[in-house]
Amino acid sequence: MTTMPVGTESQLVIAPMLIVLAAAVGSLLLGRHPRTRAAVSLAAGAAYAVAVAAIDWYIVLAPDAPGIATYQVGDWPAPLGITLVADGLSAFMLTMVAVLGVASLVFSTRHLPGGEGRSYYFPLFHFLALGVTGAFLTGDLFNLFVWFEVMLMASYVFVAYSGGPQHTRAAFWYVTLNLLASAVFLLGVGGIYATTGTLNMADLAQRLAEPAAYGLEPVPVVGLLGLLLSVFAIKAGLVPFQFWIPTAYRAAPPQITALLAGATKKVGIYAIIRLSFTVFAGAEVAVDLQLPVLNAAIAGESPLPFVGTALFLMAAASILVGGIGAVGRDSMEGVFAYSSIGQVGFIAIPVAIAATTIDPTLRQFAIVAALVYALNHTLAKGLLFLAVGTVRAATGTSRFDDLGGMAKRSPPLAIAVFVGSLALVGIPPLSGFFGKFLVFDAAARARAGPVIVLLLVGSLLTIAYTTRLWNQSFWGAETDAVETATVDSVQVIVLAVLAAAIVTVGVGFDPVYEFAETAAEAALDTEGYVDAVDPTDPSELVPSSGGEH
Numbered sequence: 214m215t216t217m218p219v220g221t222e223s224q225l226v227i228a229p230m231l232i233v234l235a236a237a238v239g240s241l242l243l244g245r246h247p248r249t250r251a252a253v254s255l256a257a258g259a260a261y262a263v264a265v266a267a268i269d270w271y272i273v274l275a276p277d278a279p280g281i282a283t284y285q286v287g288d289w290p291a292p293l294g295i296t297l298v299a300d301g302l303s304a305f306m307l308t309m310v311a312v313l314g315v316a317s318l319v320f321s322t323r324h325l326p327g328g329e330g331r332s333y334y335f336p337l338f339h340f341l342a343l344g345v346t347g348a349f350l351t352g353d354l355f356n357l358f359v360w361f362e363v364m365l366m367a368s369y370v371f372v373a374y375s376g377g378p379q380h381t382r383a384a385f386w387y388v389t390l391n392l393l394a395s396a397v398f399l400l401g402v403g404g405i406y407a408t409t410g411t412l413n414m415a416d417l418a419q420r421l422a423e424p425a426a427y428g429l430e431p432v433p434v435v436g437l438l439g440l441l442l443s444v445f446a447i448k449a450g451l452v453p454f455q456f457w458i459p460t461a462y463r464a465a466p467p468q469i470t471a472l473l474a475g476a477t478k479k480v481g482i483y484a485i486i487r488l489s490f491t492v493f494a495g496a497e498v499a500v501d502l503q504l505p506v507l508n509a510a511i512a513g514e515s516p517l518p519f520v521g522t523a524l525f526l527m528a529a530a531s532i533l534v535g536g537i538g539a540v541g542r543d544s545m546e547g548v549f550a551y552s553s554i555g556q557v558g559f560i561a562i563p564v565a566i567a568a569t570t571i572d573p574t575l576r577q578f579a580i581v582a583a584l585v586y587a588l589n590h591t592l593a594k595g596l597l598f599l600a601v602g603t604v605r606a607a608t609g610t611s612r613f614d615d616l617g618g619m620a621k622r623s624p625p626l627a628i629a630v631f632v633g634s635l636a637l638v639g640i641p642p643l644s645g646f647f648g649k650f651l652v653f654d655a656a657a658r659a660r661a662g663p664v665i666v667l668l669l670v671g672s673l674l675t676i677a678y679t680t681r682l683w684n685q686s687f688w689g690a691e692t693d694a695v696e697t698a699t700v701d702s703v704q705v706i707v708l709a710v711l712a713a714a715i716v717t718v719g720v721g722f723d724p725v726y727e728f729a730e731t732a733a734e735a736a737l738d739t740e741g742y743v744d745a746v747d748p749t750d751p752s753e754l755v756p757s758s759g760g761e762h
Contacts, residue, residue: 222272222282226299228264229307229346232257237339244332251322254335258318261342265304265311273304273731281735281745283352291748292413296352298746301735302491303349305584305728306483309591310345312714313475316707317468320599323703324468324606333370341367341472348480352746354402354412357484361398361448364477365391371469372461383464387457394447401440408434414492415746418739422495431496435516438493442485442523449481451561452530455554459538462550467602470546474553475595479587482560486580489520489568490736521568524561529667531558536674540681545601545611548682553594555671556637559648560587562664563655573737575658580733582651585725589648592718593636596711600630603705604686607698613682618691623700627687629708634679636715639672644718647726 236257243250272282286295299307321338344364351357369391373384406412409420409429420427421434447454462470496516535555542548560583567579603626604619605611620627632643639649649672656664718725735741 222279223284225264225268225271226282226284226297226350227286228267229261230297230343230350232261232264233339233343233346236261237336237343240335240339241333247332250335254338255318255322257339258315262311262315265307268299269304269308269728272299273301274728280731281741283745291352291746292411292416295356296413296415296746297350298352298414298742299350300742300745301728301731302483302487302733303735305588305732306349306479307346308728309479309588310342310349310476313472313591313595314342316595316599316711317472320468320471320602320704320707321466323701324602334374337367337370338469338472341371341469341477345477345480349483352414354405354414354417358395358398358402361480362395364480365395368461368465368469368473368477371465371473373464374466374469379460380464383460387461390447390454390457394444397440398444401437401444404437404440405434408437411748413746413748414487415743416748418492418495419743419748421493421497422739424497431516435493435496435519438488438516438520439523441488442520445481445484445488446527447481449478449485449557449561450531450554451481451524451527451557452534452554453527455531455534458554459547459550462553462598463544463546467546467598467605470550470601471595471598474549474598475591478553478557479591482557482564482583482587485520485524485561486564486583486736489517489564490576490580491739491742493517493520494737495739517568521565524565524568525664528558528561528565529664531555531561532667532671532674536671536678539678540674542678543613545604545613545616545682545686546598548678549594549597549601552637552675552678553590555674556590556594559652559668559671560590562668563652566655566659566661566664570659575655577730577733577737578651578658579655580736581726581729582648582655584729584732585644585651586648588718588725588729589636589644589715592644592711592715593633596629596633596708596715597637599704599711600626600633600708603700603708606704607700608694610694613685615692615694616686617689618687618695619698620687621691622695622698623705625705625709626700629705629712630687631683632712632715634683638675638679642716642719644715644722644725646719647722 236254239253240250243253272278273280281300284297341364344360344367347360348357351360369384369388372387373380402412409417411417411420420429421431424431450458465473493516532555535551535558538551539548539555542551563579563582567576570576601611636643636645639645653668656668
């Protein structure tokens, strides 16, 4: 039975945010009770996962689910009030956060860096999750900026968490770059408001689709989209905005790096998809582009080809820079940090294909490919960064020169890392096989020969650096550090669960594909999004009597 009381879907939309906010405040108040603080955090993580699962089922996946639900904060109707929106796309993203967030929380209860930072670790963790959750659910651009800042402020502290000189240096560059990005973001948001008179995404999509009715000139608005695209590319870690990733990922605690790479990086990808396809796709801007990489000419009245062209260039550079950089690293976290740069390129390529094609079927398929690959990246990279934490906690190092023979010392740990590495490579029947296959298939359907060659090169580089890491860390004779290592069994169980999830997603792929397909449909359904939010002319607004639309 899937029916729920009227209005319950609306309450579900805000539930994940309330849970992590309460967890952040509660764990902050329990600063002198570490065990209770950890227990409260774990309970909140489980409750968050349940709330996200409820959104997935009752709002998106159930036979009689509405497909989309909104919550108007303070009962103020759109576009004046703050709108939260849960649909297939946001639910798919939240599911990745829930899975990896619970795994990172369990891991964190077993291993935290020493010092005074222990007292504020869990509150910061929940504030980081709050920022990510708010970014996925918000229905207006200004609050997207706000939730970006909540997420970034927590991550600033985590990058400098250990307090050493290298951590302070990494935090300095990370903060500097993101403060610049925030200024650009705010400039773009302000420009859009000055040009259109609204920041509500549904209202903005409605106005861009009918500019004459609102007296708008869409060309400047599309130019401002370019500013926002650069901000989202920074958050996603696409080249040429990737240089913060290696130092920040090495500086943060591994369980936080797992969340940064596996979940927060997807906020940038989500924002690109949401704004490009749900909000700006209906804008009327004359386009006439030659795209040699696709062997095609793009002409039409949408700004999407501009987005697609920029994404192609950034994604191609990311695959090459990330792959080549990973091959030459001398530590596990160094390899995985550069790998994250390359792997996000594999996610951005199908998004670029979706933006440049005029075939609606291919557009939806390409977004599905991006989402499935993003899911695999979340599971695999989350597992691998947590494995770095396990190895460092057991041996005191993650450098290849000091490792060797870990497979003999801890076979379950080795198997989990092996599964995660194979998922990055794309070996069946793991989740990575379907993600990579769909990306190649999208490029083939677009008849983009050069893109297929690029993807092949990126895949070969993935094989090269994962093989090198395995041989130097887990194969061969045991080093002194490995011989005396004591591997934490709970941490290994967390890794085993993630490895099992990778296998399960691959073996039972049909429901995952259907979920990703629903998410892609939601991203492209501008009319449905606008109807659900139901923005009204401000002159006609009166306070509503309920919290939903």
